Amino acid sequence: MATNSAPSHFIETDRGLKIHYTDHPAIAEEKGAVVFIHGSGPGASGWSNFKHNVSAFQEAGLRCIVYDQWGYGLTDKPQDIDHTLEFFVDGLLALLDGIELPAASLVGNSLGGAVALGAALDHPERVDKLILMAPGGIESRETYFAMEGIQTMVKHPMGSPEFTKDVLRNLLTLLVFDPQDVDAELVDERWATLQTQNPHVLATMAIPDLTPRLADLAHESLVFWGTEDKFCPVSGVWKLLQSPANVQAQLVNQCGHWVMAEYPDIFNAQCIEFLSR
Numbered sequence: 001m002a003t004n005s006a007p008s009h010f011i012e013t014d015r016g017l018k019i020h021y022t023d024h025p026a027i028a029e030e031k032g033a034v035v036f037i038h039g040s041g042p043g044a045s046g047w048s049n050f051k052h053n054v055s056a057f058q059e060a061g062l063r064c065i066v067y068d069q070w071g072y073g074l075t076d077k078p079q080d081i082d083h084t085l086e087f088f089v090d091g092l093l094a095l096l097d098g099i100e101l102p103a104a105s106l107v108g109n110s111l112g113g114a115v116a117l118g119a120a121l122d123h124p125e126r127v128d129k130l131i132l133m134a135p136g137g138i139e140s141r142e143t144y145f146a147m148e149g150i151q152t153m154v155k156h157p158m159g160s161p162e163f164t165k166d167v168l169r170n171l172l173t174l175l176v177f178d179p180q181d182v183d184a185e186l187v188d189e190r191w192a193t194l195q196t197q198n199p200h201v202l203a204t205m206a207i208p209d210l211t212p213r214l215a216d217l218a219h220e221s222l223v224f225w226g227t228e229d230k231f232c233p234v235s236g237v238w239k240l241l242q243s244p245a246n247v248q249a250q251l252v253n254q255c256g257h258w259v260m261a262e263y264p265d266i267f268n269a270q271c272i273e274f275l276s277r
Helices: 046-050 054-059 085-098 111-122 141-145 148-155 165-174 184-194 211-216 236-241 264-276
Strands: 009-012 018-024 032-037 062-067 104-109 127-133 221-226 247-252
Touching (some): 018 046, 032 111, 054 264, 085 111, 221 264, 236 247, 247 264
Parallel strands (some): 032 104, 127 221
16 A cells, blocks of 8 residues: 655644645656545545555656645544535635645545535636546535435444444445455554544535536536446536536446546546646
8 A cells, every 4th residue: 555655744724723735746847736635434534535646646747735624634623613615615725825836736536526626616716627536516415315325424423333443344345346445454544544533524514516507617627437436426427528618527437436546547647648738
């Protein structure tokens, strides 16, 4: 398993809250900056989501910023603030301001995809290109909660006594098509991170359906979706393809919710080609 050897950094925001990130410089001549925005769920963190991708992007000349969103990883976990899309986007903008990046390309999966879309729609000048993997925020709450993965995630609330390591392992297997992609090392990694989380982030998460606003999307975008996704319905890809922006989509067969981890070679190669154009 790839380990994050980059030193931890923290940005203190105007709210008095700290955001954790790691900065991975381009190995070749720098051709731009990419910010990776992770999804939600028990034990989630920026590095856990994107550890199979960063080095390939670096080798292609891209500076990579990997951060933990509010409530996750080593970033602060406020319990007196609702975790709305606006709050998550504000965290991303605070990160960009803190590292003095006027704009960057955004790579976001699930919740991170919704945050990337929210930033692109409300602050288009801060976003270069978009790479989305099964993004949230483009279906109703009822549609998401009808999905097997979401139902399983809320059945045993994070932080409750019944949320055991075996429950976590079962949940992780629903994120992928091949259960062998979930090994003991991954379970241990997510379980350790989970011990620092609290249930407030999931209990107060409120992400609106951005479908009506996709007509305003102006950024060139590359979208990935696994055909066996049990968290975000693959039909959402057609909503993005109907936007007026230049949107390309890649459906990956025998793949679940984690394209970037299940098929990293395909994902990395296509993203680098897209960002290099």
